[in-house]
Amino acid sequence: MKKIMSEVWTNTYSTTEWLAAKISIMYVWLLITIEILFIYDGAPFPQGIFTIETIASIENRITNYLLILASLVFGMMYLYEIKMRLTTIALFIISVFAFSLEESNGILNRYSLLSFIFFAQFLAYQISYYYKNLDHTQLRFTFSIQAIAAGYILSGLSKLLVSGFSWVTNSKYLSLQIIKSHYYNYLTYGNPETLELGEKYALFAQHNSIVIESLLTASIILELFAWISIGNKKRALVYGILLMLMHTGIGILMDIKLVGISRPMFIFMVNPLFIVWVAALRPLSKFFKRTHN
Secondary structure, eight states: OHHHHHHHSSSSOOHHHHHHHHHHHHHHHHHHHHHHHHHOOOOSSOOGGGGSHHHHHHOSHHHHHHHHHHHHHHHHHHHTTOSHHHHHHHHHHHHHHHHHHHHTTTOOOOOHHHHHHHHHHHHHHHHHHHOTTSOHHHHHHHHHHHHHHHHHHHHHHHHHHHHTTHHHHTGGGHHHHHHHHHHHHHHHHOOHHHHHHHHHHHHHHHHOHHHHHHHHHHHHHHHHTGGGGTTOHHHHHHHHHHHHHHHHHHHHHHOOOOHHHHHHHIIIIIOHHHHHIIIIIHHHHHHHHHHHO
């Protein structure tokens, strides 16, 4: 256990940690991006870059297949650390195209943070290319976490600017949002259990206003103070666990998953694959090697 903690509970990022984070984020990104490019071949309600006529005009099935191929190629280059300045900016461009395409079909999944992480990593590699004294092995993690923290801070600020403290004090209206979210998912997937859960959690919110207000207060504090996670790996690890608990609560209560936000955050702040590797997979591989020798 002490050896595990010595690798996880540190303030420097190792090459193995970076590889684990890359595998995790690429798995998430490829699943989402390829699915979008397979499903949609038009932009009936132009959003994002599809409001630019030139880009909207090149969107078709052939373009999507080429982008799927490019996604796989650059995904492999990303994992093998090949020409990372080119690779990260290419992944960013493909990402913006794919997620804008989905939004242009009336689906809002808030995947923009996934795109911006690749741009943040591009900046890390670009800066370290021109300033050799800077360590890109740390910058690429630090910049990714800065992008994630910025997303949470902006989310918290927007709540306060739009609704003020009534976002917390008007918790009695949260039951309407709960019903709305569950009905939306019912219309999407057709599972009647979703409606039953929605009504159950809506009643809970109505009859437990103090609990709900406490949870809302905690969530907005976590968002506004996400800057604490920047520049310190240990703080990022603890803060990432707290944010994941927040997302788990939102997922259970409101049936809102926010995959494009929670997954990148958990990958770069907590890096679960690396923890699993250090705690279980690596010891197992060593054990099997010894038994076969």
